[in-house]
Amino acid sequence: MESLTCFLNEALTIAFVIFFCLYFFLYKLKSKGIKLKSPPGPRPWPLLGNLHLLGNHPHQSLSALAKIYGSIMFLRLGSVPTVVVSSPAMAKEFLKAHDLVFASRPNCAVGKYICYNHRDVAFVPYGAYWRQMRKLCTVELLTVKRIESFRFVREEEVSAMIRCIWQESGHGAQCVDVRKRLSSLTQNITCRMFASRTYSDNELSGGHGFKEMAEEMTTVSGAFFIGDFIPSLDWLDLQGFRRRMLAVHKIFDRFAEKVIDEHVHRRLEKGEHNEEDRVKDIVDVMLDMAETEGQTISRVDIKAMILDMLIAGMETSVTLVEWAVSELLRNPATLARVQQEMECAVGRNRRIEESDVKKLDYLRCVVKETFRLHPPLPLLIPHESMEGCSIEGYFIPPKTRVYVNVWAIGRDENVWKDAHQFKPERFIGSNKDVRGQDFDLLPFGGGRRGCPGITMGLSVSELALAQLLHCFDWTVEGEVDMTEGFGITVPIKNSLFACPKWRLATEYPV
Numbered sequence: 001m002e003s004l005t006c007f008l009n010e011a012l013t014i015a016f017v018i019f020f021c022l023y024f025f026l027y028k029l030k031s032k033g034i035k036l037k038s039p040p041g042p043r044p045w046p047l048l049g050n051l052h053l054l055g056n057h058p059h060q061s062l063s064a065l066a067k068i069y070g071s072i073m074f075l076r077l078g079s080v081p082t083v084v085v086s087s088p089a090m091a092k093e094f095l096k097a098h099d100l101v102f103a104s105r106p107n108c109a110v111g112k113y114i115c116y117n118h119r120d121v122a123f124v125p126y127g128a129y130w131r132q133m134r135k136l137c138t139v140e141l142l143t144v145k146r147i148e149s150f151r152f153v154r155e156e157e158v159s160a161m162i163r164c165i166w167q168e169s170g171h172g173a174q175c176v177d178v179r180k181r182l183s184s185l186t187q188n189i190t191c192r193m194f195a196s197r198t199y200s201d202n203e204l205s206g207g208h209g210f211k212e213m214a215e216e217m218t219t220v221s222g223a224f225f226i227g228d229f230i231p232s233l234d235w236l237d238l239q240g241f242r243r244r245m246l247a248v249h250k251i252f253d254r255f256a257e258k259v260i261d262e263h264v265h266r267r268l269e270k271g272e273h274n275e276e277d278r279v280k281d282i283v284d285v286m287l288d289m290a291e292t293e294g295q296t297i298s299r300v301d302i303k304a305m306i307l308d309m310l311i312a313g314m315e316t317s318v319t320l321v322e323w324a325v326s327e328l329l330r331n332p333a334t335l336a337r338v339q340q341e342m343e344c345a346v347g348r349n350r351r352i353e354e355s356d357v358k359k360l361d362y363l364r365c366v367v368k369e370t371f372r373l374h375p376p377l378p379l380l381i382p383h384e385s386m387e388g389c390s391i392e393g394y395f396i397p398p399k400t401r402v403y404v405n406v407w408a409i410g411r412d413e414n415v416w417k418d419a420h421q422f423k424p425e426r427f428i429g430s431n432k433d434v435r436g437q438d439f440d441l442l443p444f445g446g447g448r449r450g451c452p453g454i455t456m457g458l459s460v461s462e463l464a465l466a467q468l469l470h471c472f473d474w475t476v477e478g479e480v481d482m483t484e485g486f487g488i489t490v491p492i493k494n495s496l497f498a499c500p501k502w503r504l505a506t507e508y509p510v
């Protein structure tokens with residue numbers, strides 16, 4: 001009896017030891033696997049994950065974190081697995097080598113409440129609808145040929161802006177709000193592109209102007225909306241963003257309805273008289289398609305497209321040109337060189353035209369340098385993985401959000417010499433470009449989801465900047481304030497006020 005108990009005891013102990021060893025071994029194996037697989041990152045808090053680390057300028061906070069954890073970093077934002085990419089080599093992995101895997105967008109509140117429940121191009125997840133709309137952009141709406149056909153619009157409107165600035169400054173007697181003028185410039189240009197006419201602020205409901213509407217949209221799109229990351233808190237709308245998104249969506253929707261109604265009306269009249277012979281605008285093209293057999297473009301799709309064009313077309317170029325002018329005002333020698341180049345190429349007897357800009361190499365270096373230090377969308381638009389993917393030995397699970405921190409790449413001392421100085425010279429003689437082939441300079445993103453409006457964005461920005469510097473000398477009172485503001489596009493916090501002085505030999509514009 002005693003020996004039996006002893007035996008049982010022993011057997012039990014042995015079984016226990018074996019079980020424990022096995023368990024421990026398996027556990028080790030598993031956790032080792034996971035550790036190997038997930039990129040490094042800060043320890044998440046319960047519920048919040050790492051959300052509390054983002055602060056008011058997420059691209060800056062993430063850049064500081066990447067200095068600790070490396071150029072591929074794993075965060076948990078609420079319950080959402082997130083990867084932040086902060087080096088050219090890594091950006092190439094995500095936007096080129098594994099482009100398709102990361103070609104989706106997360107399902108987020110902006111897409112839902114502002115972009116017609118994911119009917120636009122920029123925020124819609126990957127799929128047949130995105131492919132159709134994207135193709136429409138690249139082969140119809142934003143082709144080089146169509147952009148070229150709107151050249152007269154850009155030239156007219158840039159000259160109108162110059163006139164406006166001169167008048168508003170009381171012929172150089174006082175400073176003007178440069179961003180405000182740039183905003184109405186890009187507003188006028190994009191409206192004429194999609195609707196063949198300009199709209200004034202009082203044609204917008206809600207008592208606000210286009211500038212306020214566009215700024216509100218980029219602000220709420222840049223915010224990290226808690227409901228996107230902690231779904232259980234979605235209903236609370238703690239930050240008040242859902243309310244703001246719905247409000248600004250409503251204002252935009254009334255405007256888009258009006259634009260389409262006008263077009264439908266005009267087409268009916270045109271049917272009767274058949275006399276109109278103008279350049280087709282983007283809404284025309286889309287309405288034509290909607291009337292074609294076999295096409296499935298709805299009114300909502302057209303509105304969503306207008307939305308993307310207006311917001312993408314307005315805010316990005318404004319941000320860029322405002323940063324460029326501000327940098328130049330802080331770097332007088334650089335500014336003098338830009339103006340010198342324009343004098344050689346064009347002289348002072350006439351305005352700069354779009355065809356002149358091609359000859360202004362140094363000006364284009366200034367634009368590149370501004371893109372490097374002040375990419376208008378510092379974190380691009382968030383991407384999302386469609387399936388699991390292994391990169392550099394790390395495993396990225398499906399449905400992971402990806403932020404490519406192009407702002408951090410542009411300011412990385414390991415990538416750029418004197419990264420924190422504004423030195424357009426660095427681009428002289430280099431064929432580095434901003435169009436998505438050089439992964440250290442990615443202001444337009446890259447790959448399948450890269451910006452389809454590059455040609456358009458560059459032509460507007462370059463021409464506007466050229467004329468601002470060719471027509472005027474500028475002075476500011478005190479220091480130029482370079483503090484960053486807030487939003488998916490990051491503007492200067494306090495918009496630039498500067499005083500123009502006429503510098504062409506020709507008459508003042510009246």
Ligand code: HEM
Pocket residue numbers: 121122123134137142308309310312313316317320376377380381382383443444445446448449450451452453454456457458461
């Ligand atoms: C200086 C001007 C511009 C800059 C810096 C810029 C930058 C960008 C960036 C960074 C993205 C996201 C890329 C990514 O997530 O990988 C993007 C997407 C997009 N941009 Fe632009 N953009 C500019 C002008 C324009 C213009 C003028 C238009 C059209 C009129 C436009 C239309 C779009 C659209 C539709 C998308 C979404 C593409 C997609 O998700 O498939 N952009 N842009």
Ligand SMILES: *[C@@H]1O[C@H](CO)[C@@H](O)[C@H](O)[C@H]1NC(C)=O
Pocket residue numbers: 157160161164181182184185188198
């Ligand atoms: C935009 O267009 C309106 C209406 O044509 C015009 O009054 C205004 O001066 C334009 N704005 C700028 C900055 O050119």
